[in-house]
Amino acid sequence: MSDNNDGEERVFVRPDGRKADEMRPFKIRAHILRNADGSAEIRLGGNWIIVAVYGPKEHFPKFEISQDRAILNCRYHMNPYSTSERKSPKPSRREIELSKVIRNALEQALILDDFPEMSIDVFIEVAQAEGSTRVASITAASVALADAGIPMRDMVVGCSAGKYNGHIILDVGEIEDKEGEADLPIAIMPNLRKVVLLQMDGKMTHEEFKEAFDLALKGAMQLYEEQLAALKKILESMSTLEEGVKSEEE
Amino acid sequence: MKRVIALPGVAIYKGSAQKVDEKIFRDSRGYVPTIVGVAQISGRNIDFIPYKDTYRPVKGDYVIGVVVGYAPNGWFIDIGSYVKAFLPAADVLNKRFDPRKDELSRYLKIGDIVGLYVSEVRRLGNILVTMKDVKKAKDRRVGRLSDYYMIKVWSTKLPRIIGKKGSMVKLLKERLGGDIIIAQNGVILYKGPYEKFVILNKIITFITAKTFATGLTEYINGLINDMLGTEDRNQDVEGKEGS
Numbered sequence: 092m093s094d095n096n097d098g099e100e101r102v103f104v105r106p107d108g109r110k111a112d113e114m115r116p117f118k119i120r121a122h123i124l125r126n127a128d129g130s131a132e133i134r135l136g137g138n139w140i141i142v143a144v145y146g147p148k149e150h151f152p153k154f155e156i157s158q159d160r161a162i163l164n165c166r167y168h169m170n171p172y173s174t175s176e177r178k179s180p181k182p183s184r185r186e187i188e189l190s191k192v193i194r195n196a197l198e199q200a201l202i203l204d205d206f207p208e209m210s211i212d213v214f215i216e217v218a219q220a221e222g223s224t225r226v227a228s229i230t231a232a233s234v235a236l237a238d239a240g241i242p243m244r245d246m247v248v249g250c251s252a253g254k255y256n257g258h259i260i261l262d263v264g265e266i267e268d269k270e271g272e273a274d275l276p277i278a279i280m281p282n283l284r285k286v287v288l289l290q291m292d293g294k295m296t297h298e299e300f301k302e303a304f305d306l307a308l309k310g311a312m313q314l315y316e317e318q319l320a321a322l323k324k325i326l327e328s329m330s331t332l333e334e335g336v337k338s339e340e341e
Numbered sequence: 342m343k344r345v346i347a348l349p350g351v352a353i354y355k356g357s358a359q360k361v362d363e364k365i366f367r368d369s370r371g372y373v374p375t376i377v378g379v380a381q382i383s384g385r386n387i388d389f390i391p392y393k394d395t396y397r398p399v400k401g402d403y404v405i406g407v408v409v410g411y412a413p414n415g416w417f418i419d420i421g422s423y424v425k426a427f428l429p430a431a432d433v434l435n436k437r438f439d440p441r442k443d444e445l446s447r448y449l450k451i452g453d454i455v456g457l458y459v460s461e462v463r464r465l466g467n468i469l470v471t472m473k474d475v476k477k478a479k480d481r482r483v484g485r486l487s488d489y490y491m492i493k494v495w496s497t498k499l500p501r502i503i504g505k506k507g508s509m510v511k512l513l514k515e516r517l518g519g520d521i522i523i524a525q526n527g528v529i530l531y532k533g534p535y536e537k538f539v540i541l542n543k544i545i546t547f548i549t550a551k552t553f554a555t556g557l558t559e560y561i562n563g564l565i566n567d568m569l570g571t572e573d574r575n576q577d578v579e580g581k582e583g584s
Contacts, residue, residue: 128393129393147423148423148424149423149424202375207464208464209423237348237349237376237377238377238393239393240391240392240393240394240395241376242364242375242376243349243350243375243376244349244350244373244375245349246348246349246350280350281350282351282352282370282373283350319348319351322348322377323346323348325377325392326377326378326379326553327346328550329392329550329551329552329554330379330554331551331554332551332554332556332557332560
């Protein structure tokens with residue numbers, strides 16, 4: 092941050108040294124757990140989230156079943172060691188709300204009519220949290236659902252934008268989330284061009300909102316490419332007979 | 342023939358195709374797969390090999406299941422589908438079953454492995470199976486199957502395990518000997534020496550991990566040679582040491 096008195100404009104630098112439109116480093120891996128039907132992991136900056144998917148399977152209790160479609164159960168849970176101060180492992184009001192928000196976002200992409208009277212369970216465990224966990228969870232959950240072989244119309248990918256010190260920023264971190272003026276998490280279906288999650292906390296003008304939304308879309312597309320790469324990686328490893336020795340063309 | 346990696350939501354073919362798998366839908370973007378897999382496009386036909394897909398029973402399928410529970414008038418069988426199948430007691434006894442006079446565990450106990458045919462699928466949550474041998478196929482045995490080793494795979498991997506015109510399963514039977522039964526729900530049973538079963542298990546794990554690779558049968562032949570070869574050598578060494 093330049094702090095001169097020459098009348099020059101101050102250069103805006105974020106708490107972690109990123110540019111306003113820069114994402115934190117991210118990595119997605121699919122099929123990381125042996126026992127779950129589908130699984131994925133996302134690392135987005137300091138966030139580390141693991142998602143496991145079970146199902147479709149018989150739903151219990153029977154009186155809850157839906158005759159024409161599967162029920163999607165979603166649990167977002169922050170581990171006690173995920174934050175700097177120990178978090179009680181019991182589901183908080185926030186976690187219950189996020190579970191519902193994530194379920195609503197994913198439900199729109201899944202073809203649940205294929206599985207009447209069944210249920211699909213999505214377990215999201217936040218092992219380490221550093222802001223924007225809800226969008227990171229949606230991104231990872233979508234990969235885990237694809238890994239479980241559950242039919243989807245499109246992938247779901249989430250990203251957040253916000254306002255910090257009067258600047259519109261991409262991929263809101265922990266400090267920016269706490270001290271910033273606003274944050275805007277979104278989730279989209281990139282190919283169908285549909286928004287499946289849109290929340291906003293704080294205040295932004297109409298123009299600022301538009302700018303933040305466009306920025307979040309840009310970030311989401313970057314994450315989407317990573318999602319596809321993670322899924323392609325599994326299939327590519329299944330297409331070669333020996334890892335790195337004999338490729339399909341040979 | 343063109344092989345394309347199919348990912349949910351990403352169009353793989355534009356134009357009008359003749360034969361399309363049910364896992365692929367069509368909209369303004371073209372033909373879009375709903376699950377992860379590999380699509381083979383040849384002419385106007387799109388074949389699809391899913392990466393993972395749970396077994397969906399069809400009437401007449403040969404399945405192998407495990408007895409997991411009792412109902413008043415029959416057994417619940419786990420056939421690896423979304424729900425458990427029901428085997429009516431009257432089907433096994435060939436007469437009316439009276440729970441007041443007879444005991445189900447006299448015929449089949451929990452944990453028994455049974456070969457069955459799917460007799461009815463009313464909807465996903467209601468699968469009926471029967472022990473009546475309707476097709477009388479040589480390599481498909483119905484009833485209780487004892488002393489078998491069991492391997493479970495996703496049913497979508499079966500075409501690779503069976504191979505083109507049964508080439509892979511023929512190879513496995515020739516090289517490993519013993520008795521191999523393959524059911525359509527992805528259960529593979531093997532009766533033979535334990536060492537051979539370990540080799541079979543390794544090979545099947547390898548095939549399921551390399552489902553989309555080409556030239557698998559030849560490669561597996563080499564692999565079996567290596568495994569059997571080392572085994573033979575070990576025996577030779579042991580024999581020499583003993584003498």
